[in-house]
Amino acid sequence: MPNVLVEKKDRATIVTLNRPERRNALTIELLTELTAAMDSAADSDQRILILRGSGKVFCAGLDLQETAETEKAHRSAEMVARTLLAVSQTRLITIAQVHGAAVAGGAGLMSACDFVVAAEGTKIGYPETKRGLVAGLVMTFLRRQLRERDIRELLFTGDLISAERAREIGLVNRVVPPNELENETQKIVEAVLQNAPAALANTKRLIEELWSSSVKEDVESALRHHMEARESAEAKEGIAAFLEKRSPNWQ
DSSP, X not given: OOSEEEEEETTEEEEEEOOGGGTTOBOHHHHHHHHHHHHHHHTTTOOEEEEEESTTOSBOOBOHHHHTSHHHHHHHHHHHHHHHHHHHHOSSEEEEEEOSEEETHHHHHHHTSSEEEEEXXXXXXXXXXGGTOOOHHHHHHHHHHSOHHHHHHXXXXXXXXXXXXXXXXXXXXXXXXXXXXXXXXXXXXXXXXXXXXXXXXXXXXXXXXXXXXXXXXXXXXXXXXXXXXXXXXXXXXXXXXXXXXXXXXXX
């Protein structure tokens, strides 16, 4: 079974994370398939990419069973960085259609998109510090979208927030009842398609260029911090505690 499902609908490519039995947790294989799907869409006449998840949640973040394997830790982090860059740098207008939960790396994927439409009841957050990790890669996007106070609250507590709270602080564009998620996403698609393709692409590129540093530069810097934490004793204990369903024993 593929880790990612791809469907084309008019000028929009719909990419669905397809590991519902693992809450669409991100693996190297899934991320590889996701970036390939995005590259294929960008190389065609498609104009929009919709990112969503199968099953009960959008994405629960990294598959910590995989990242607990030392030989895969580096490659996993590098694939997350590559994927976030691909999402943020594509010429396509990207829409995250979020339900259930978007956590850690899953919330990072969401944050890298141009639009976020969330279902009521969705929980969103960055609990990396609870696992001894640093949310470095996703911080690249949080600092562009949120006030510093809100970033500190999200990252220092590691608590999950409601979709409504995420909209209040600027992390989400729209919050709708679950049965309206598809319709609300389609409204954005229709609005975007009324605009000139080249003008949209240039506008998206200019938004990026007006920052003092590029997303690529920030991701490269963040990856260094993330990997330093990933290799720490705290990360080993935090991930082990999560997998063993116990509280971590911080030294």
